[in-house]
Amino acid sequence: MVNVYVGGHMKFSICALPALLLAACASAPPADIAEPARPSLYDDALFAPATVSTSPEDIFALSPEMRKFLDTQITRRVTTEGKVPALVDALFDKGTIKFNYNASETSNAAGVFASKSGNCLSYTIMTAAFAKEMRIPVQFHVATLSDVWDRNNDTDFLIGHVNLTLGVNYTRAAEQQAQLVDFTALSDAHGQLLDDIGEDVIVSMYLNNRAAEAMSNDKVDEAYWWARAATQASPSFLAAYNTLGVVYMRHHHPEMAARVFERVLEREPENLLALSNESLALKAQGRMAEAATYANRLAQIQPNPPFYYFALGMHAMQQRDYKTAKVEFSKEVNRASYNHQFHFWLALAEYNLGEYGETRRQLTYAMENSPNNQQHDLYAAKLAALQQKQGITN
Numbered sequence: 001m002v003n004v005y006v007g008g009h010m011k012f013s014i015c016a017l018p019a020l021l022l023a024a025c026a027s028a029p030p031a032d033i034a035e036p037a038r039p040s041l042y043d044d045a046l047f048a049p050a051t052v053s054t055s056p057e058d059i060f061a062l063s064p065e066m067r068k069f070l071d072t073q074i075t076r077r078v079t080t081e082g083k084v085p086a087l088v089d090a091l092f093d094k095g096t097i098k099f100n101y102n103a104s105e106t107s108n109a110a111g112v113f114a115s116k117s118g119n120c121l122s123y124t125i126m127t128a129a130f131a132k133e134m135r136i137p138v139q140f141h142v143a144t145l146s147d148v149w150d151r152n153n154d155t156d157f158l159i160g161h162v163n164l165t166l167g168v169n170y171t172r173a174a175e176q177q178a179q180l181v182d183f184t185a186l187s188d189a190h191g192q193l194l195d196d197i198g199e200d201v202i203v204s205m206y207l208n209n210r211a212a213e214a215m216s217n218d219k220v221d222e223a224y225w226w227a228r229a230a231t232q233a234s235p236s237f238l239a240a241y242n243t244l245g246v247v248y249m250r251h252h253h254p255e256m257a258a259r260v261f262e263r264v265l266e267r268e269p270e271n272l273l274a275l276s277n278e279s280l281a282l283k284a285q286g287r288m289a290e291a292a293t294y295a296n297r298l299a300q301i302q303p304n305p306p307f308y309y310f311a312l313g314m315h316a317m318q319q320r321d322y323k324t325a326k327v328e329f330s331k332e333v334n335r336a337s338y339n340h341q342f343h344f345w346l347a348l349a350e351y352n353l354g355e356y357g358e359t360r361r362q363l364t365y366a367m368e369n370s371p372n373n374q375q376h377d378l379y380a381a382k383l384a385a386l387q388q389k390q391g392i393t394n
Helices: 064-081 082-093 111-113 118-134 172-177 201-216 220-233 237-249 254-267 272-284 290-301 306-317 322-335 341-350 354-368 374-387
Strands: 002-007 139-145 148-152 155-160 162-167 180-181 194-197
Touching: 064 082, 064 111, 064 118, 082 118, 082 162, 082 180, 111 118, 111 172, 118 139, 118 201, 139 201, 155 194, 201 220, 201 237, 220 237, 237 254, 237 272, 254 272, 272 290, 306 322, 306 341, 322 341, 341 354, 341 374, 354 374
Parallel strands: 002 155
Antiparallel strands: 139 162, 139 194, 148 155, 162 180
8 A cells, every 4th residue: 555645635615714724744844855966766768758737837827717807806806905805805705706625636726716626735826826916925834734644546645734824924014914815624723733835845736736646547657747747846845756656656666666765765764655655665576674674664653554443444344343343443533533434434334233323423424524525425325315214304
């Protein structure tokens, strides 16, 4: 099970309040790890030529529709409200646009404005694009939250969280104009859980997300070019190197993957993603003793990794041992209640034990934590079918 870092996959309602949103890594990014004298981490010849544009310039570019919205909806508010409130009100607070949250989709500024759908990184980028055009100072932040994990097929994703401040607090008057803008429900954590990051890191996060999403859709060649660009956009954002290594793994080149993970571990010897993935890359090469060394080091740092109890619960479900499954799934829910999958499988265990009240409760939690509308509707349908079976009406 390989591990990838992404941002913006948490299911929350959109709001423009002081809060938080995408990316992880509580500490400041380390120094540039790109060292030309060392063996290259890139091997373009292994992959099909790029068919997508990974240019950073495309990320914040305004579309004609966005420029029209700026001229007709935002600019008219500036005289009476000021630049920052005008932007926030037009987009989110008092605006007429209805934006939807889709955790599985990262778009550039023009893309999220056109589709009215995206994750928190997408909305942060779109808001920044308007702000840059209006010459409003922008400061991006990364939230120093606890780890958030998701799983898609054979890949685990570490999910991060970012947001941005519009305006700069140079004077008391300016301070009233500055506003922290977020797209989650975590507004109580104002300020104290945020670290400043540069635009280069936001660009790298965007490219990294696109790589992860391409892999999820089995477009590994495309993922390589996104990940490659991510490492070049901000060499200090180590999560992009981890993704690049996972791309090599998925493309059956574990020797290149190991080289990338080794480079990360030189900078962060206890990087959990790199330790786990390095062990897998070495094992794939038959270097079992070396793989075990990394696995043992990881086990010392993290004895019960993400999805540990979930795996035990799934094994119990296969054995039709629903009592044990309930216990193990409950452990995952207790330490990661944001994960819709844990609630769903706990609901199945409860259902097989005849605990229909708990089944309904867990299905409701799964629905509330679903990453997109499609998943939400699936859980809602299952919940409705259970209620109909039991003759329950809302």
